[in-house]
Amino acid sequence: MRPALISRVQVLDATLRLASEKGLSAVTMRSVATRLGVSPMALYRHVGDKQGLLDGLVERLMTEVAGAVENADEDWRVPLRGLAANMRRTARRYPDLFVLLFQRRAVTPGAVAARDAVYRALRAAGVAEPELDRLERMISTFMLGFAASEAGGRFAGIDADAEFRYAEERIEQLITAAVETDR
């Protein structure tokens, strides 16, 4: 038995900092280890392997997205906008890491939390059960695509905020239309 020098949380913290400062390509087992003052092989006990490290990173991204979204608001639009804002901010912070979200199902706690926030908003808006699933996926998919585009540079030269306000309006319009037809 021997006291642990590093923990899984520390490894992910250090990696996330490295990724936001120098991008995903700067994230190597060796560079992360150096940052923690430990040998590269020390990481393997805590994150499995490089893929495991990336998985851990992506889950942290999702909790960052889902975190701090107000819930019990009078207007269902508020938490939805908050989630979108979180998503865009996270994407800008980790542009090349963010696209990995397209490769994960919403099964980890963070991803589930983010999805549930959209669900709650849609329910509060009055969207009926049969349509809830699909509308949620459609909206989440658009948000993800928008944030990835903005952070990746696909929108270069365009006012992303104004662009998003337009899309936001259109989506809210879509939601209220769905509520209307259900009635």
Added chain:
Amino acid sequence: MRPALISRVQVLDATLRLASEKGLSAVTMRSVATRLGVSPMALYRHVGDKQGLLDGLVERLMTEVAGAVENADEDWRVPLRGLAANMRRTARRYPDLFVLLFQRRAVTPGAVAARDAVYRALRAAGVAEPELDRLERMISTFMLGFAASEAGGRFAGIDADAEFRYAEERIEQLITAAVETDR
């Protein structure tokens, strides 16, 4: 002077085949060179470097997406659906390559062609100029996000075709609504 053993087109062809068969991680300067029966260094004259190779790949993806989209149809929905179908097919063929599209502006010929196809469809539908740009970007962004999600596995366990039909309807509804308010 010396007869060229390989060309840029051949390099991209071979790389694309390799990517669709074994994924992006199997694409190395060495593996591509081996496939062409040439030394790794021979590639550098034709694609610059690894990043140049990826850039060439992504442009080919876009021309694949934009290609063979019927144009002069009576119904504006047809080319739009065709483009979406192309996008989804291409994404499924090169899942890990596809997300690189989020990092490119629509400036290369293939990307411009894809964007113009959406423009034409929206104009044919009757969308007025001031809204054209934003609606095009919103729709393209959603399509990209959907295709990336489907190909990446985010929709695992879900009937992606049915899912897409739902979204398609909603988007077409959005377009006709935009036409209404313009009138």
Added chain:
DNA sequence: ACCTGAACACCGTTCAAGT
């Protein structure tokens, strides 16, 4: 239980040389 050092099989890329 946790960490290290050396080693292995890879990378992308430079550089000088060959035709």
Added chain:
DNA sequence: ACCTGAACACCGTTCAAGT
């Protein structure tokens, strides 16, 4: 003009060993 071979500075990961 186009290609090669050797070399360099990296990777992720295994394995045996140390505490």
